[in-house]
Amino acid sequence: MEHDLSPEANELRDMVRTFLERKAPESAVRTTIEAGHGRDEDVWTQMAGQLGLQGLLVPEDLGGQGTTPVEMGVVLEEIGRALLPSPFVSSSVIAVSALIGADDTDASGDLLRGLADGSRIATVAFSSGLLGRDKESTVAASEPEGGWQLSGEVAAVLDAGAADTILVFAPTLEGTGLFAVEAAATERTPLTLLDLTRQASSVRLVDVPATRIGGEAGDVEARVLATAAAALCAESAGAAQRVLEMAVEHAKVREQFGKPIGAFQAVKHLCADIFTVAESATAVARHAARSLADQDATLGSVQLETSLAKAYVSEHGADAAEKNIQVHGGIGYTWEHPAHLYLRKLKSNELLFGDAVAHRAQMARVLGLKAPAAPHDVVDVRGENATV
């Protein structure tokens, strides 16, 4: 029972943990990684059918459970803990949030139903913010004869390979729009990720027909980016908790110089440091989820609180995994030991959707440390002024 979670959220956590311990133990995770599938189809189906996890954020009238980012955060912690390879973050968190944010049920209702029951998979191609550099997307939208078309390249789209639908944030002549395209109509080239439990592709679009969802979507994209950052924080928090358990277990049983290594102060302090990171990451990830769940929060406030979490987790998360390897010594440096899988996850999550420096810069803007942007900057919804 964790007292910063509701009884229901505690129950959900126990249920998901039991499910994943049974269905996605380390051996199964390794099988999925080696097969290169990105997910175990049976687990995915059961997550949707038995537990309804893919529909957590989808409103009840569209077949989902209509719960909040707080409950979703608990599930993401467990997914991070189990290192479950799946397009869950892309489809059930990021894509669903984009569609809900765009608030256009006419255009997106069917897709949301499909995402909720796990029968469809979607992902989001951002105009910027995943990689945090210039020109990560060159996609632009045009409307030649009544129908929208997208052309350009996106350097990286998470789970594009598994997706049926790619949602694309792209500039139009008037602001940013959100568009849905059939993934099969795009050219997807798989990338090799440091995190072996995640997949991504670069995506090229040439005059791909697109359905527009909702209106001006600059703020929607900013909020979805905040959601994505918070989701990675929750994943990382769960991973860090497992890393802590691993380090402590090892320190208790491994003997050196005639006693358990956990009796040595240096090992105690390494474990205490990992504990500090795991506890703090969990606390800030849940804090970020609460801020996303707050209906009254402004975009600026959501950005501040989620960036707070991402700045902390990006600055310290990988440290927990690195110290865990240090506690393990040589054995932690082997392929067979899971320590590196967690290191890869935590290091990768550190850099995706903005590193600590980028999120601190965003916080500085929201906190007013920066000179206010000139009016013409605000109109340009892409790039770093978009989030002022």
Next chain:
Amino acid sequence: MEHDLSPEANELRDMVRTFLERKAPESAVRTTIEAGHGRDEDVWTQMAGQLGLQGLLVPEDLGGQGTTPVEMGVVLEEIGRALLPSPFVSSSVIAVSALIGADDTDASGDLLRGLADGSRIATVAFSSGLLGRDKESTVAASEPEGGWQLSGEVAAVLDAGAADTILVFAPTLEGTGLFAVEAAATERTPLTLLDLTRQASSVRLVDVPATRIGGEAGDVEARVLATAAAALCAESAGAAQRVLEMAVEHAKVREQFGKPIGAFQAVKHLCADIFTVAESATAVARHAARSLADQDATLGSVQLETSLAKAYVSEHGADAAEKNIQVHGGIGYTWEHPAHLYLRKLKSNELLFGDAVAHRAQMARVLGLKAPAAPHDVVDVRGENATV
């Protein structure tokens, strides 16, 4: 015997250490601090008369010893180790280097003789670089009727209170000039320093008559700033070595939980960390001194190597003093224990003459990471482009 020093330098070090242990033990240092004099007159006289330290860098034909910055570095290490309060750095290192750099014996010969035998004390007011911010000096030179005059304010001049002569780097209509003024002709307001063994004043000049020494002095000032940074590195290295001894002594004798605290791994590691800083600081400080002693080195190369030392010492030096207090626990937090005197010295030296960030930025320029300055920047010898 330290093998990165010549036998003569080793001898010099032993001699200075013996002298200071006898003449300037901690009790004497505290007396000088409390009296607010800035130096013990007897010690100062003996340093010059018996040991000739003030004249180390002064050429032999001007009454000095004509040795190099390497030997001076050894003396500075000992002064830092003993925390000797005195205007030695200002007068015998910085002012002497400025005069030698300006290469105008006609104008400065008598002064150099006086500095060498300790009968006179000089200091340098920089146009920038001591505090590392805009407008630390507003002094400008003019030549109304044949004679030079200086007017303006300098936020801080080390040892201005003790000085007979203040050497001032100031802009003229054509580049930077070096000028000598009588200290008594200026308005000096003492400052309260974190480092209790150092003194400084703000200095105001109103149409003060000045003697110009040498010609265009932009590069001279840059080289003297490098010399000053290296001098503080040597002081800090000596202080860090003493801090190490203190920590190790305490760890050996202080008992807790029934054994010397040095038997605990955490304390061992603190001491090992302090050792690392003390050894590295000593190595880089001597490296910087060798680069200053190299007649063939370009200004850029001298800046790179001295900034290397200052960046290291500024980044890590105070850490040694902080960890020493941690090793000592409560007793290290008392006024009577010398630990805080070293903390003050090391922290103060961290920030004076450029902090780590400033020196890394200077290195980035020298190493070509920055875009080359536009031609008009180079002409402006003040401010950050002066050192390109």
Next chain:
Amino acid sequence: MNVTDELREFLDKHLPPFREVWGERPSYEGRLVWQGILQRGRWVAPQWSKENGGRGLDVVEALACSEVLADYQAPATAGIFGVANVGPTIAQWGTDEQKQSLIPILEGTELWCQGFSEPSTGSDLAGLRTRAVLDGDEFVINGQKIWTSDAHRAHQIQLLVRTDPEAPKHKGISALLVPLETPGIEIRPIQQINGDAEFCEVFFTDVRVPRSALLGPMNQGWMVTMTTLGHERSGVVTHASAVVREIESMVDSFSFAKAGHELSPHLQDELIERYVEGRVVGILGERSLESIKATGQPGSEQSIIKLEWSLFTQRLSSTRLALGGADAVIGADEQSNMSYLQARSATIAGGTTEVMKNILAQRVLGLPA
């Protein structure tokens, strides 16, 4: 009326006239006066029971009151060790006679200090050597305490002494309540590295107190003390939210609107990194509060708040200096210098970082001693 509204009304009425006399940053004497005023409304320790001078509030209400006081930037009370530590212990363990001190503690007319640390103990608190020997109906105390906060101002001391030298070290300790004017006590302030004297050494030479000075059972002083330290628990939550206010106000002072310029990229990043750390301490405090609300006890996050706070405080003090630049160490910013020096004690006083990490690893993570 809601209790916090009542407190706001009280402060609206009493704070302005107090400030007119004592200013924004009152001296110790001013803080004593303020404590007296505050207690007239029973606001010094509203979580204490009504008969002891409090209002019987629960921990959440009490913390809400702390927040209100912080919002108003009300002066700190003066007799903090009596209110935060000694009082709650007396309330739990004291005799009726000893409980007579509780009201004066709140009113600030009886100031207390705590004599725990000794020169030879340091991190090993239970290794204390100050002895008390029963001679008829009197304890005779000999020994020395050190790092005793506020001893030079206090009237009474809560003292840990060894009463059974044969017993294992945690088991032969008793707690005594001793008036500091008792003959044989000598108090010497210790000057700290920043020049202040907040701590003292206290020497005991054949100091005689009646048997009734014993607090709690004989030879159970360790347990009695741990109770006292336990009372600091919800204090950590208050502390964590004070950290948040501190860092928020510091960041605010560097906002473009107030400062009129942007910080260098490096300093901005460093300042926001401190902001993140400070806020994390606050969020851990909130998490702790949820545990306290639900169970009356903080959760395991409690053990890292002090650790993280102490490191944060030290880093913040360095950041303050970095923001001031060389000017800071050369006289322009004495406040930053003082806070840098003061911050050294954060990782020492009340348990060194090293010892706290050991304790955390052993008690929370279950690693072997």
Next chain:
Amino acid sequence: MNVTDELREFLDKHLPPFREVWGERPSYEGRLVWQGILQRGRWVAPQWSKENGGRGLDVVEALACSEVLADYQAPATAGIFGVANVGPTIAQWGTDEQKQSLIPILEGTELWCQGFSEPSTGSDLAGLRTRAVLDGDEFVINGQKIWTSDAHRAHQIQLLVRTDPEAPKHKGISALLVPLETPGIEIRPIQQINGDAEFCEVFFTDVRVPRSALLGPMNQGWMVTMTTLGHERSGVVTHASAVVREIESMVDSFSFAKAGHELSPHLQDELIERYVEGRVVGILGERSLESIKATGQPGSEQSIIKLEWSLFTQRLSSTRLALGGADAVIGADEQSNMSYLQARSATIAGGTTEVMKNILAQRVLGLPA
């Protein structure tokens, strides 16, 4: 002719044709071929005596030769453990028969590995359990080694075994030289976290070798081993200057002239901080060299070079990733990913940071064990 000029001449002549066949980054096989070519000029270990296949150079000359090889970016030799560790030990302790291996070691026709670590030992090297029992004129070896670099490629292993289980742990160990094709030896490569397999487990089941396999005196294997490790000393100096070359070339690749743009202030500062750390390692190496020149022994700075190098390597690998940004972890920069993963071993292999700090505190600073 100056020895380094002679080496340059040799390289000018032999390196270009080698590169034509094997390219800039030769495979292991290519490195073996290169080692053979290099040894034709006696350049593999010029500090070895002439009769053992070297040139009898002193440490300063030998280091100058290393610098020349580094300048030319000559390929690494293949049989590094034989050349750097086993060979010098055999030269000091070996029988005439054992010394027959020295020339083949330099030529690369006899590759060696070292069997020190065991699953149960880790940092406690002397706690090894692999046993060798004399049975007539043969040792019978049973046990397991782990983290044996290059065992899957080597012909021979220098093995530490326990020959006197009753003696104190450092005193019952002997060193044996064992051909890896001896029956009863099984070698299993260990896959590392970056997917490579550089280390092996080696299992010994009733492995029989003649008494003549003993290197140095019986039960003195610990001392014999420490000699071996001692031979890595001047290697640290070479290593330190390699660190300098690495960081200098990295900084150079980000120069405005080459990269065509400036780094962000934050990344620039981070990169230069790495530059400072790398150069400091180099300067410590130079200082160490002065001691070696003067006394044949490195000074106390020696003990921190490996510590500082290992932390530097890890920080640099993180900086590489930071410079690549999210692109780096998403496929664009596999090299940075590999170096980040590889760098994890820097604070573990060859003595963990924690153990090395203990040793430093005890041996150099004289703190109690």
